[in-house]
Amino acid sequence: MYDIKALYEAESVEHAIRLLTEHPEAQIIAGGSDVLVQMREGKRAGKELVSIYGIDAMRGVRYEEDGAIRIGSLTSFSHITKDPIIKKHINVLGEAVDMVGGPQIRNIGTIGGNTCNGVTSADSASTLFAWDAIVEITGPKGGRRIPIHDFYISAGKVDLRPGELQTAILIPKIAYEGYRGHYIKYAMRNAMDIATTGCSVNVRLSADKKIMEDVRIAYGVAGPVPMRALSAEGRAKGTPVAKENIQTFAQAVLEDINPRDSWRASRAFRRHIAVVLAERALKESIRLAGGEVNE
């Protein structure tokens, strides 16, 4: 038995908004792999819950009219990994969420929950940052869409106002077309572990595959919330695909990131691996995009 004060089950997004407005103290529960565990630990014990798990309309991946990829917030990690649209355009997102927890966790865990938690280590978050994802939020005053960068306010805190819930994550066409990316999760174990640092890179190459027209890089656990390394991106953009440019790019991430000492790893170690991961992930992204790096 969980120490739940009361459980309200939403049948639709509108119903969820109504329940959240009627019960302002209630916590939203999606898949529950964080909320229920925290409840068991006592952190959220005795709370009211609004369960949105039954809202099937919030599941699945599809195209919007303008070509954006729409991922329903309740889509489980395993369904994202298996989805043909994700495989075709942002395979790296499917690969990244395939590193969350273990198989059972990937069947219950949702991408909405992973981002609404506001934790820096979320395996989906760095890739969503690196692909300029847009977060769709629906509430009593209707819907609004904000860049994922603005969704994260501080560690554990996201931009959800009273009565609101996250209903989808969108990747605009301009953000995915022509890009290829790679995610590296650095952790102690291959399963059931949390990233020491995670790094997601993607690149768009010129038609002759010689120039890096655009490079985007984002980290998890390099600061209190997931973050982009914009100085590094600026250094690489428009430069030829060459070993020296990749190394300059990787070194430049140190100007952007601000990891901390924790029991998992020291700040110094995280800074060290951040550079290594940036270089490896960019090289692999270039390879996936059809380019070649001469060693």
Add this chain to the structure above:
Amino acid sequence: MSRQYKVVSCTINGKKVEKTVDVRASLTDMLRDDYRLTSVKKGCEVGECGACNVLIDGECFNSCIYLAVWAQGKEILTLEGLAGPNGEISDIQQAFIDEAAVQCGFCTPGFIMSAVEILEAKREFSDDEIRKLMSGHLCRCTGYENIFRAVKKTMLRRLGKEREAEEV
């Protein structure tokens, strides 16, 4: 706060069932306490050890971090559902015995249900794929090699690859 209850109807091991459950119950609580399906173990109860693993609509879930009320309308398979009409054990269970993949047995039902999801895919997985698909479980007795062999052998046998299975 008065207690809150809900009627939950679902299919468990092929049988349509219905019971009134406390909304605070996990699916582990419901399966063990209301249906006496004690293969579903209470281990860590925070979704880490996999001892409570069951199949819901064909996918593996840790029933300890799944609310019982979410089972409404779902098809649930526990280890008990693998038994034949006269209580015979299934090939994967026999393989666990043959490979000595069981010592205390506490983790076994959970492991076997993950194996069932693999076997139901009816295709050959690589060694790394099997290891990854079985990685949501902790065993503190036997180590994992015997478990891995039991799963791989059964997968190959079901695909008609008897000779390859002998060589595992």
